[in-house]
Amino acid sequence: MQGGGRALKVIAEDDLAPLLLARTRAITKRLARRLLAVAVDRPARLVAQAYSAVDLALWDIKGKVAGLPLYKLLGGARESAPVYGSDTGWLWMSPEEIIAASRPYLEQA
Numbered sequence: 001m002q003g004g005g006r007a008l009k010v011i012a013e014d015d016l017a018p019l020l021l022a023r024t025r026a027i028t029k030r031l032a033r034r035l036l037a038v039a040v041d042r043p044a045r046l047v048a049q050a051y052s053a054v055d056l057a058l059w060d061i062k063g064k065v066a067g068l069p070l071y072k073l074l075g076g077a078r079e080s081a082p083v084y085g086s087d088t089g090w091l092w093m094s095p096e097e098i099i100a101a102s103r104p105y106l107e108q109a
Helices: 005-038 044-066 095-108
Strands: none
Touching: 005 044
C-alpha cells in the first residue's frame, strides 16, 4: 500500500470516530432499556453481568477511537492511584489460602 496514511487517519478521526461514538451511546441506551425488561424473567445478577461485559467493550471502543486511556476519557487527571488486591478472601478459601493469595499484593506495596 502506498501513501495515503495521513488521509486515512484524518478520515477515521474526523468522520468515522464521531459516528462510532454516537452509535455506542445509542447502543448503550437501547441495551439498558432492553435489560430492564429482560431482568423480570431472569436472575438480576446474570443480566447485570451480561450488561457489564458489553458496557466494558463499548468503553474500550470509545477509548480506542478517542485515542485516550479510559481514565482520561472519564475526566481523570492523575496518572496513577492507589489500588487494592481483591482476588483474595473468597468463601471457599481457608485462612492459609487467603494469606498466600494476599502475599503478592503486600510485597508490591
